[in-house]
Amino acid sequence: MNRPVALRSIFLAFWLACLFPGAALAASLPTPNILDAASPNAQEVSKLFWLVMGFSIFVMAIVTAFMIAGIVGGIRDRNKDEEPPQTHGNLKLEVAWTVIPLIILAILLVPTLRAIYQLDGFAAPDNAIEINVVGRQFWWEMAYVDSGVITANEVVAPVGTPLKLNLASADTMHSFWLPQLAGKTDLIPGNQRTLWFTPDREGVFYGQCAEICGDSHANMRLRLVALSPENYQTWLAAAQKPAEVPQAELAVAGSQLFIEKGCVNCHAVQGVNTYNRTGPDLSHIGSRTSIAAGMLPNTRENMIRWLRYTDTVKPGVAMPNLGLSQEEAESLSAYLETLTLPGFDMKRAFSGDKPAAEVAATLPRTNLASLEDKE
Numbered sequence: 379m380n381r382p383v384a385l386r387s388i389f390l391a392f393w394l395a396c397l398f399p400g401a402a403l404a405a406s407l408p409t410p411n412i413l414d415a416a417s418p419n420a421q422e423v424s425k426l427f428w429l430v431m432g433f434s435i436f437v438m439a440i441v442t443a444f445m446i447a448g449i450v451g452g453i454r455d456r457n458k459d460e461e462p463p464q465t466h467g468n469l470k471l472e473v474a475w476t477v478i479p480l481i482i483l484a485i486l487l488v489p490t491l492r493a494i495y496q497l498d499g500f501a502a503p504d505n506a507i508e509i510n511v512v513g514r515q516f517w518w519e520m521a522y523v524d525s526g527v528i529t530a531n532e533v534v535a536p537v538g539t540p541l542k543l544n545l546a547s548a549d550t551m552h553s554f555w556l557p558q559l560a561g562k563t564d565l566i567p568g569n570q571r572t573l574w575f576t577p578d579r580e581g582v583f584y585g586q587c588a589e590i591c592g593d594s595h596a597n598m599r600l601r602l603v604a605l606s607p608e609n610y611q612t613w614l615a616a617a618q619k620p621a622e623v624p625q626a627e628l629a630v631a632g633s634q635l636f637i638e639k640g641c642v643n644c645h646a647v648q649g650v651n652t653y654n655r656t657g658p659d660l661s662h663i664g665s666r667t668s669i670a671a672g673m674l675p676n677t678r679e680n681m682i683r684w685l686r687y688t689d690t691v692k693p694g695v696a697m698p699n700l701g702l703s704q705e706e707a708e709s710l711s712a713y714l715e716t717l718t719l720p721g722f723d724m725k726r727a728f729s730g731d732k733p734a735a736e737v738a739a740t741l742p743r744t745n746l747a748s749l750e751d752k753e
């Protein structure tokens with residue numbers, strides 16, 4: 379084997395070695411798939427994807443066919459003495475490879491413009507539920523315009539009714555992306571963008587900030603919980619009421635710590651205070667499927683971790699590490715657990731066979747291995 383061929387073989391082996399485990403890993407992770415659309419809006423996006431893909435495969439097939447023909451011809455003629463015919467320019471060919479791509483691009487332009495127009499916020503139907511979404515480092519606030527309900531990191535919505543999201547940023551640029559529901563839309567400081575879509579089936583849909591925004595950009599996640607219209611109405615009524623006052627001793631102690639430790643200065647809780655919106659609204663944190671902006675499943679163990687090692691779980695987070703003891707974190711977690719939607723069980727909110735918590739547990743989460751060492 380001569381040297382260039384040996385080098386090329388090593389490169390090829392290297393790329394294949396990288397490709398296969400990567401592909402296997404990607405296939406094993408439950409990632410949100412734009413091709414598994416859960417709204418007509420996302421369906422438009424995936425249709426465009428297939429259209430572009432179709433033309434790409436067509437072009438690649440032609441180019442590859444010519445390339446293979448050239449290589450085969452070259453190998454066949456390699457022992458011939460005479461030179462192949464020398465050509466300098468070919469008008470017909472040049473016109474062909476200019477005009478054909480122009481036609482393909484023109485064909486792609488029409489459905490693309492149509493989709494951009496259809497999916498833009500201004501095209502939202504009049505019956506849409508309007509939600510003001512504010513992106514912050516590194517979480518999302520969702521404020522329902524008509525009902526006044528405020529939540530964080532999890533949008534709850536009914537199947538079959540359009541949602542109109544007014545997107546704004548409180549600090550730097552973010553991008554709102556629920557791949558199965560709509561294309562990504564940037565949140566630009568000082569500017570308001572709108573986005574709309576209609577969830578077409580029940581479920582928990584995973585989302586992600588899609589614009590580099592700081593240390594924990596990758597940890598700025600979100601979820602959309604799509605409920606049946608009846609369940610949504612029950613949720614909406616529950617979300618407007620404060621959670622029940624805690625009774626258990628541990629939780630009562632936690633509710634006092636919530637005030638003493640200053641949590642109350644940044645977080646609103648219905649029935650305690652409703653004006654501090656520096657941090658996420660915690661009125662019904664006990665009913666959410668995840669904590670820390672979609673990073674961790676909502677369990678007591680995770681809440682204790684989050685409260686004690688905030689900045690390790692989420693680098694760059696605005697919430698200070700309060701230096702809580704294990705006992706303090708336990709009682710605060712016990713209190714936060716009691717902050718549930720009165721009369722509404724999120725875990726049983728789906729008419730399908732999978733409860734929300736189970737669905738949420740299958741979604742991507744943070745690797746907590748590095749935290750285990752700390753404890």
Ligand code: CUA
Binds near residue numbers: 514587591598
């Ligand atoms: Cu917010 Cu990236």
